[in-house]
Amino acid sequence: MTETFDAGLRRTVLIVALLNLGYFGVEFAVALKIGSVSLFADSVDFLEDASVNLLIVLAMGWSLKARAKVGMALAGILLIPALAMVWALWSKFNTPVPPEPFALSMTGGGALLVNLSCAFMLARFRSHSGSLTRAAFLSARNDAFANVAIILTGLVTAYTLSVWPDVVVGIGIAIMNADAAREVWEAAREEHKAADLVP
Numbered sequence: 001m002t003e004t005f006d007a008g009l010r011r012t013v014l015i016v017a018l019l020n021l022g023y024f025g026v027e028f029a030v031a032l033k034i035g036s037v038s039l040f041a042d043s044v045d046f047l048e049d050a051s052v053n054l055l056i057v058l059a060m061g062w063s064l065k066a067r068a069k070v071g072m073a074l075a076g077i078l079l080i081p082a083l084a085m086v087w088a089l090w091s092k093f094n095t096p097v098p099p100e101p102f103a104l105s106m107t108g109g110g111a112l113l114v115n116l117s118c119a120f121m122l123a124r125f126r127s128h129s130g131s132l133t134r135a136a137f138l139s140a141r142n143d144a145f146a147n148v149a150i151i152l153t154g155l156v157t158a159y160t161l162s163v164w165p166d167v168v169v170g171i172g173i174a175i176m177n178a179d180a181a182r183e184v185w186e187a188a189r190e191e192h193k194a195a196d197l198v199p
Contacts, residue, residue: 006060008125009060009125010057010060012121012122012125013053013056013057013060013122013125013136014053014054014057015121016049016053016118016121016122016136016140017049017050017053017054017057018050019114019117019118020046020047020049020050020053020114020118021046021047021050023046023110023111023114024043024044024046024047024050026107026110027039027042027043027046027107027110027111028040028043028044028046028047030103030107031043031107033103034099034100034103034104035092035095035097035099036099036104036166036170037085037088037089037092037099037166037167037169037170038104038108038146038149038150038153038166038167038169038170038173039099039104039107039108039150040084040088040170041081041084041085041088041170041173041174042081042108042111042143042146042147042150042173044080044081044084045081045139045143045146045173045177046111046114046143047080048077048078048080048081048139048177049118049136049139049140049143051077052074052077052078052135052136052139053136055070055073055074055077056070056135056136068189071134071135071185072185072189074135075135075182075185078135078139078177078178079177079178081173081174081177085170085171085173085174088170089167089170089171092163092166092167096163097163098157098161098162098163098166099154099157099166101154101155101157101158102154102158103154104150104153104154104157104166105150105151105153105154105155106154107150108147108148108149108150108151108153108154109147109151111143111147111150112144112147112148112151115140115141115143115144115147116144118136118140118143119137119140119141119144122136122137122140123137125137142176142177142179145176146169146172146173146176149169149172149173150169153165153166153169
């Protein structure tokens, strides 16, 4: 039964990784074309999610202590979008042109569909394998909230023709990822403590 469950988890996480990798390419290309800070941050986040899920697939057969160490590494990976935001914001301040609203909302809508699908697939596994699957579930969940904000940003940008809605949402995505990193780090630390108690 456990082997069947583990096989199902491994297959699900691999599918989620491939979906994230595929949509990273879509969103990154659109972000570059229309000059969107929020899409750029979200596309880097898709790449981070793909990396997290691929690491989970590789680490699933490892010991509790090894999984805890990978969980701590994943917490660091979750901070990558926040660091990428610094570069994206600097570029936007140098050329303060609002992104194309329709493309922004449509791309955000596509990202929402991908992330809701991933969150749904991962939901039944989120308590399995500790910080590893927790990292994947938190990423998909947070990204779904971010995607709704991106869709609304497109609508607000169409009305105001301002660069600021896109910038504010981009910063919000970075903050959400920093909070997810903190949660994963804490879960990984608990696993590490539990592993130390195992003889």
